[in-house]
Amino acid sequence: MEKTEILERAKKYIEEEKDERFRKEVEELVAKEDMKELEDRFYQTLEFGTGGLRGVMGGGTNRMNTLEINLATQGLANYVLKAFPQKAKDGTLSAVIAYDSRKNSDVFAEATALILAANGIKAYLFTGLRPTPELSFAIRELGAQTGVVVTASHNPPQYNGYKAYWDNGAQVIEPHDVGIIDEVNAVKEVKSISKEEALKSGKLVLIDKEIDEKFWTMCKAQLFRPELIKEKASSVKIVYTPLHGTGAMHVEKVLSDLGLKVITVPQQREPDGAFPTVEKPNPEEAPALKLAVELGEKEKADCVMATDPDADRFGTAFPGKDGKFVLVSGNQMGALLCEYVLLSRKELGKMPASPAAIRSIVTSPFCDYICKKYGVKMHECLTGFKWIAAVEDEFEKDGSENYVFGLEESYGYKVEKEVMDKDGVSAAAMCAEMTLYWASKGKSILEHLDDMWNEYGFFEDRAISQYFPGSAGKEVMAGIMTKLRSEGLKTLGGKKVLEIRDIQESVSYNPENPSAKTEIALPKSNVLQFVLEGGTIVSARPSGTEPKIKFYINSRTEVTSNLEEAKKESAESCDSISKEIKNLLENAK
Numbered sequence: 001m002e003k004t005e006i007l008e009r010a011k012k013y014i015e016e017e018k019d020e021r022f023r024k025e026v027e028e029l030v031a032k033e034d035m036k037e038l039e040d041r042f043y044q045t046l047e048f049g050t051g052g053l054r055g056v057m058g059g060g061t062n063r064m065n066t067l068e069i070n071l072a073t074q075g076l077a078n079y080v081l082k083a084f085p086q087k088a089k090d091g092t093l094s095a096v097i098a099y100d101s102r103k104n105s106d107v108f109a110e111a112t113a114l115i116l117a118a119n120g121i122k123a124y125l126f127t128g129l130r131p132t133p134e135l136s137f138a139i140r141e142l143g144a145q146t147g148v149v150v151t152a153s154h155n156p157p158q159y160n161g162y163k164a165y166w167d168n169g170a171q172v173i174e175p176h177d178v179g180i181i182d183e184v185n186a187v188k189e190v191k192s193i194s195k196e197e198a199l200k201s202g203k204l205v206l207i208d209k210e211i212d213e214k215f216w217t218m219c220k221a222q223l224f225r226p227e228l229i230k231e232k233a234s235s236v237k238i239v240y241t242p243l244h245g246t247g248a249m250h251v252e253k254v255l256s257d258l259g260l261k262v263i264t265v266p267q268q269r270e271p272d273g274a275f276p277t278v279e280k281p282n283p284e285e286a287p288a289l290k291l292a293v294e295l296g297e298k299e300k301a302d303c304v305m306a307t308d309p310d311a312d313r314f315g316t317a318f319p320g321k322d323g324k325f326v327l328v329s330g331n332q333m334g335a336l337l338c339e340y341v342l343l344s345r346k347e348l349g350k351m352p353a354s355p356a357a358i359r360s361i362v363t364s365p366f367c368d369y370i371c372k373k374y375g376v377k378m379h380e381c382l383t384g385f386k387w388i389a390a391v392e393d394e395f396e397k398d399g400s401e402n403y404v405f406g407l408e409e410s411y412g413y414k415v416e417k418e419v420m421d422k423d424g425v426s427a428a429a430m431c432a433e434m435t436l437y438w439a440s441k442g443k444s445i446l447e448h449l450d451d452m453w454n455e456y457g458f459f460e461d462r463a464i465s466q467y468f469p470g471s472a473g474k475e476v477m478a479g480i481m482t483k484l485r486s487e488g489l490k491t492l493g494g495k496k497v498l499e500i501r502d503i504q505e506s507v508s509y510n511p512e513n514p515s516a517k518t519e520i521a522l523p524k525s526n527v528l529q530f531v532l533e534g535g536t537i538v539s540a541r542p543s544g545t546e547p548k549i550k551f552y553i554n555s556r557t558e559v560t561s562n563l564e565e566a567k568k569e570s571a572e573s574c575d576s577i578s579k580e581i582k583n584l585l586e587n588a589k
Helices: 003-016 020-032 035-042 066-083 085-090 105-118 132-142 176-186 195-201 209-221 226-235 247-257 286-299 330-347 366-373 385-398 424-440 445-456 470-487 563-588
Strands: 053-056 094-099 122-126 146-150 159-166 204-207 237-241 261-264 303-307 314-319 325-328 355-360 377-381 402-408 412-414 458-467 495-502 507-510 513-519 528-532 537-542 548-557
Touching: 003 020, 003 035, 020 035, 035 470, 053 066, 066 085, 066 105, 066 146, 066 159, 066 176, 094 105, 094 132, 105 122, 105 146, 105 159, 105 195, 105 204, 122 132, 132 146, 132 159, 132 209, 132 424, 159 176, 195 204, 209 247, 209 424, 226 424, 237 247, 237 286, 247 261, 247 303, 247 424, 286 303, 286 314, 286 325, 303 424, 314 330, 314 424, 314 445, 325 330, 325 445, 330 355, 330 366, 330 402, 330 412, 330 424, 330 445, 330 458, 355 366, 355 385, 366 377, 366 445, 377 385, 385 402, 385 412, 412 424, 424 445, 445 458, 445 563, 458 563, 470 528, 470 537, 470 548, 470 563, 548 563
Parallel strands: 094 122, 094 146, 122 204, 237 261, 237 303, 355 377, 355 402
Antiparallel strands: 053 159, 146 159, 303 314, 314 325, 402 412, 458 548, 495 507, 495 528, 507 513, 528 537, 537 548
């Protein structure tokens, strides 16, 4: 991008940004003529990706700041007013706004609420930080047409984000996401109203315990064996960390109401947007659970639990026979919860007609085998829980199938229908009951996981990520995907590629006969999948929320002689595939 264009964008931003902190940052960069930093801040404008807006906080169009929040919210308001014309005419439109513990989250949330109120949309704003799943729940509970949660989920501390939701309680998808961004790009003026005026007019309504209490009741209502919990709760000890986020208030309340003993990691209990004890507040990564695991071993706990800052992701670890804790992956916990939900429904006569589960395309097919055993149909969808919600939404509209479970490999699970997003709070409650259930059968969770592998096959899953920041990085990632599409892959890790699934082109084909294509019934997305002989699936996908490309390896090895042999065989295969992928990424750099 030319220097003059960058400086023009920066000057326009300075004129429009009302928040002095962000405006001053850009003024200082312009004064120093720091073109490298200015280009990174202005080479693009943040757009709605798989999770709405998300980016590093700071001044600039490629940053999360008050101006970007204001423009996004005015665009959202304009779209909602057009999407619900009768309600707009009647003055009955409403929205719910929640926020997490990140820096500026409260400022961004209040700005969002006031702009919606200024546009005649009643804004229900939580009085303090709340989890993302509660936002989804509140939209449905209050009958709102839209909602916003200010969060960057598990990203590093310098990030924040803005996720827009629709009237079904799920994140916006097509056509709404495209429609909103079109409106954002067309914004000429942002309407405003003072907080005092909004409260006085009734267009701003503060909410808290009236939604909290209903949310807690809903989470506890999902459980199958309250009598088992009542009988055995005192025998189970849980160590929990909210990773400085929103989870403590809800997880502690729900689990303690069930009679379970919860010990929260003291250094990580209080909300703190700096996340001082972790590099990333991500329960998918072992370092984030280090303090919780150490406390779990010291307390001889039965389970370690963690939620990310907005408490939609849920991570776990369980003690092995030696007392040392073993981290359970997102795919493994998904399989454990899926099986527990299905066997409980079957045992207790609560399996609905035409039961269905949903997983993302990069999630392990482990649950497919479990679902087959219990007569449950598994549906695939794109990555991101909004797509799981979209499939469930179709079930609700046409009554064709009944939702029983949803999961994605990135530590997201949904055991309920009342929330249309992943929910770490209800997952924590279900995991606690599941732990008690298997303990009552004389099994630890890790022992039962071995039993599942012996029955369904050994599943190993790996993820390889490479960051490519900045405008050049975007081009590098595009080049990787273009090369994979044009040249394809005939083998990976010494195994023949039997099928290539190109989700962007909505087709699948055998690389030896690429002209014979089969249509794929999924929305278009920049994802490539390579199905290898033996059933291993390798997926390539640039992130929609971060400057990185991610490769997923989902393998299954039949357990013929013993489990350890299957694990060894699987490790060798995955090592070989991983090596080739890392070489490909290194060459791209």
